[in-house]
Amino acid sequence: MLEISARLEEALNRAFIKVFPKEARNSKTSSILTGSHLVPASKPEFGDFQINCALSLAKEIKQPPRDIAQQIADQLQKDNDFVKICNPPHIAGPGFINLSVNSKTLISEIHFRLNDKRLGVPLKKFSSEKKIEEGxxxxxxxxxxxxxxxxxxxxxxxxxxxxxxxxxxxxxxxxxxxxxxxxHVGDWGTQFGMLITHLKEVVPEALHTKDIVEISDLVNFYRQAKKRFDEDQIFQNKSRSEVVNLQAGKQESLLAWQLLCKQSRKEFQKIYDRLDINLTERGxxxxxxxxxxxxxxxxxxxxxxxxxxxxxxxxxxxxxxxxxxxxxxxxxxxxxxxxxxxxxxxxxxxxxxxxxxxxxxxxxxxxxxxxxxxxxxxxxxxxxxxxxxxxxxxxxxxxGLVQGEDGKKLKTRSGETIRLVDLLDEAIQRAREDLKDRLKTENRSENESFIDKVSTTVGIAAIKYADLSQNRVSNYQFSFDKMLSLQGNTAPYLLYALVRIAGISRNGGDLNVSSQNIQFNEPQEWTLIRKLLQLDCAIAEVEKELLPNRLCGYLFELSQIFNRFYDQVPILKASEPERTSRLALCSITANTLKLGMSLLGIPTLERM
RNA sequence: GGGGCUGUAGCUCAGUUGGAUAGAGCGACGGUUUCCUAAACCGUAGGUCGUGGGUUCGAGUCCCGCCAGCCCCGCCA
The missing domain is CATH 3.40.50.620 (HUPs)
Incomplete structure (x- = not known):
């Protein structure tokens, strides 16, 4: 919809100049005219876009807003490009102009997406000349x-x-x-004095040999070092001089430091692997x-x-x-x-x-x-x-902070900080229990590797999605029950929409639709089409505002609209050309959900 | 004391440069299955948008005051 929106914006500007040539040159009114007035419709029943400028122009031009709106609407209908894209505009309320994209344009956009891996999301182009010039x-x-x-x-x-x-x-x-x-890992600072001093005493061979020393429990190691540092005056002094050694680049100290970093890196990597996070370490x-x-x-x-x-x-x-x-x-x-x-x-x-x-x-x-x-x-x-x-x-x-369900900073019952590993393990464990319960009540039987894969995917997806789906600025209340819930704006709900589409495919629905003969008649289809075409807007918003919850909101709404469509409109049992047309929508919905989830760093499933 | 963030339905939260009757989900209540996974769908109830002013044709959104909660503020990161 971004491209369509841009073309309509241009048509609107052309109309402004025709209808209000004087005002377009006047500095006061031109600022109103040149500002963007084409915005997505606030409600589906108002169409796809709305133009609000008639209201703000009314006072300056000294005409009733509905008259202004009418003049703009009339002019728009004389614009070739506008007429190609939109149905005739409607004046509504105090002076809003409502626009709806015509079905021909919508269908051609749907056709385009069937063959476009980027699903209509533009790839930014950067001038290579500027690169070379500025180095x-x-x-x-x-x-x-x-x-x-x-x-x-x-x-x-x-x-x-x-x-x-x-x-x-x-x-x-x-x-x-x-x-x-x-x-930007914390790999430098005074704490290394005590760590190296402790290392020297516990595993002295670490200072001379590379690669053979393992510290199995780094956390415990840190605690011990800290404890000695707090209690032992001699240890403290040694630690301080060790900081000096390290900063001076003394071989022994550097080796110990490297060993600690290496050990930590290995532990971090385990978490990053589980979360599928790719990072370049530069501490x-x-x-x-x-x-x-x-x-x-x-x-x-x-x-x-x-x-x-x-x-x-x-x-x-x-x-x-x-x-x-x-x-x-x-x-x-x-x-x-x-x-x-x-x-x-x-x-x-x-x-x-x-x-x-x-x-x-x-x-x-x-x-x-x-x-x-x-x-x-x-x-x-x-x-x-x-x-x-x-x-x-x-x-x-x-x-914002991660809070417990009591509204306070998330801690264990004994008041300690919660380890990330434990959080992931618990989410997966709970997902596994939920799945097993369901298998039992539904009388399904699945092998262990299926159960492993589903519970791991659902558990990790739930943790990630719960976090990303909230506006990041506010504090976030962590709740396993809510994030793993099968209803509402959660990862399992989105995953389930995809599973339904995969089910259609398994039952004989060919999702590789290339047919030119697609047509739509049901309102549920049009609602789904319109939502599918908004992916580019959702991504552009995240790019601009750096708020991933905007993308989550889009994917949730898409899933809701798809579920309604799935529930109310037959797909496999429909006759042609409806069947193929609906399969095309299923295909694009699946690709959109997969792409969206992949941008959130969340893997998807065929069955769950 | 100074600064920052937050305050929207019983609960958890959306709300895109100010736009039409403020939206979801959960929970509550009621309904839907010879049919592609009912992990779904449909409906009902629920709001002085913390509060008081101001700007505007129009304010949850912008400005000022106040109240409440959380966070930060000299040699830690």
């Missing part, structure tokens, strides 16, 4: 997401960033951008060699102020609890750097043209909303330092 890819986007800490376990707090970031990456890739998915340590440059650059631009021994930047409006201006610390009083410094180095590197940087034009950070002020500060500094070229965007994509 960078003007379509490269960096999405920074997931970002767990080395030597710690992934927990529920990493869930949203990982799932949302991955989905945004998939959508932008599909749109045609080159996406660099960066895992904080990567930026170490650029930190001094960051300080020097900021110094040369006179942005740094020394305060109590630390190098700081004071931003307007940033005030502490005491009401005094509060600095962002770029270099600590002991000469060390902190996360603001690393984040600044990362911004600089990511925007710098290759080979000295990534040459991205858009940076997206998917982290919790609690870091909003941190990113706002860091972004402001990058702007002050002139590191952000005018055609580049940098944005924080925040998301």
């Amino acid at each position: 960078k890819n003007n379509n490269r986007v960096i999405i920074d997401f997931s970002s767990p800490n080395i030597a710690k376990e992934m927990h529920v707090g990493h869930l949203r960033s990982t799932i949302i970031g991955d989905s945004l990456a998939r959508v932008l890739e599909f749109c045609g951008y080159e996406v660099l998915r960066l895992n 904080e340590s990567f930026y170490n060699k650029f930190l001094v440059d960051v300080i020097n650059d900021l110094k040369s631009k006179n942005l740094l102020i020394k305060d109590q021994g630390a190098q700081c930047i004071f931003l307007d409006g940033v005030v502490g609890k005491d009401g005094k201006p509060q600095p962002i610390i770029i270099q600590k009083s002991d000469g060390g750097f902190n996360y603001a410094t690393t984040d600044l180095a990362a911004i600089k590197y990511r925007l710098t043209t290759p080979p000295h940087g990534d040459g991205a034009f858009r940076l997206i950070y998917v982290t919790d909303a609690g870091q909003a002020s941190h990113f706002s500060g860091v972004f402001q500094i990058a702007k002050l330092a002139n590191w952000i070229p005018t055609d580049c965007q940098i944005e924080h994509v925040p998301f």
Whole structure:
């Protein structure tokens, strides 16, 4: 519908100039006229699109809005391209112009989708000349997401960033951008002092030999190290000097550090594999060699102020609890750097043209909303330092907390943080029990591998979909019962719609429709057609707003409309040409759902 | 104290540059199966959109005040 919408918009602009030539030149009214007034209809009974401008023009032009609407509508009917696409416009209410796309156009769009792998979603084109000229890819986007800490376990707090970031990456890739998915892991910092010291004592051979040491329980290892650090003065001192060794690049310490990172990476990868997440690891340590440059650059631009021994930047409006201006610390009083410094180095590197940087034009950070002020500060500094070229965007994509059903931050009963593995396992386990119950009541028998596959797919799909289907800005209430529910806006409901279509195929419905002879008569068919044609709009919205829930909402509505169609209109038992026509709709619906789910990172099933 | 986010049906949430009578799902109540998976479909009930002002032909949406909840705020990330 995007292309149709654009063509109608052009027709509308032509009509404006014909009907209101003077007003089109007048600065006040032309701003009303040139603004986009063609919007999707607010209700199906109003058609496909509506034009609202008559109401806003009425006062300026001093004519009743319905008269203005009538003149525009009359002119539109004289426009060749408009008449090709639309039925005659209707004036409604106080002055709305309702448009409905004619059936010929809708059918030709349906034909096109039968043979189009992208289902009518345009692929963005980027000029290769600009690339060469500027020495960078003007379509490269960096999405920074997931970002767990080395030597710690992934927990529920990493869930949203990982799932949302991955989905945004998939959508932008599909749109045609080159996406660099960066895992900004916490692989540097003072905590490595205690970890290395502990490692030295527990598995000393790790310091001299590569690859043979396994730390089976890294979490426990971290806890032990932390405990000793808190209780043992001598251990603390050793740890501190170990940090110095590491930063100085001492061979032994580096080896230990690498071992810990490697071990963690292996654990993370298990989760990423289960969730089908693809990421490039580039941790904080990567930026170490650029930190001094960051300080020097900021110094040369006179942005740094020394305060109590630390190098700081004071931003307007940033005030502490005491009401005094509060600095962002770029270099600590002991000469060390902190996360603001690393984040600044990362911004600089990511925007710098290759080979000295990534040459991205858009940076997206998917982290919790609690870091909003941190990113706002860091972004402001990058702007002050002139590191952000005018055609580049940098944005924080925040998301809310994961809460339990009590409305509080999700924890275990004993108050501990929930491990991500346990969350996945439980979802799959519950999906398995639900499935087994159903098999029993329906008197079906399935083998173990079927049960495994269905419960794994449903469990993972439920967790991902529950998260993605909510507006990411607000807090999200985690509930196994709701996400696994077979009714409502859930993954199982969408999966089931696909299973129904696969069932039609198994029962002799050929979904490879290429026939030119398709026709539609039922209202359920037209409703489904109109929804199918809106996929491009839904994806364009996610691309623009970075809100995956818009796509989820679309897929849910599509599933609802399909289920109504399936329930009320016979398919296999219909005679030709209805049968083939309806199979064509089934085919496009299945492809649309599969594509949509794949952009959410959710696998689908043929049977469940 | 400063800043951010949130406040919409009993519950969980949508609501796209301001547009027509504010929408789903769950839960409640009632109905549908000789037919492609009823994990579905149809219907009924349920709202002072936190609150008070303002802008506008028109406000859940924009602006200001207030109330409530959560989060962040000097050398952790």
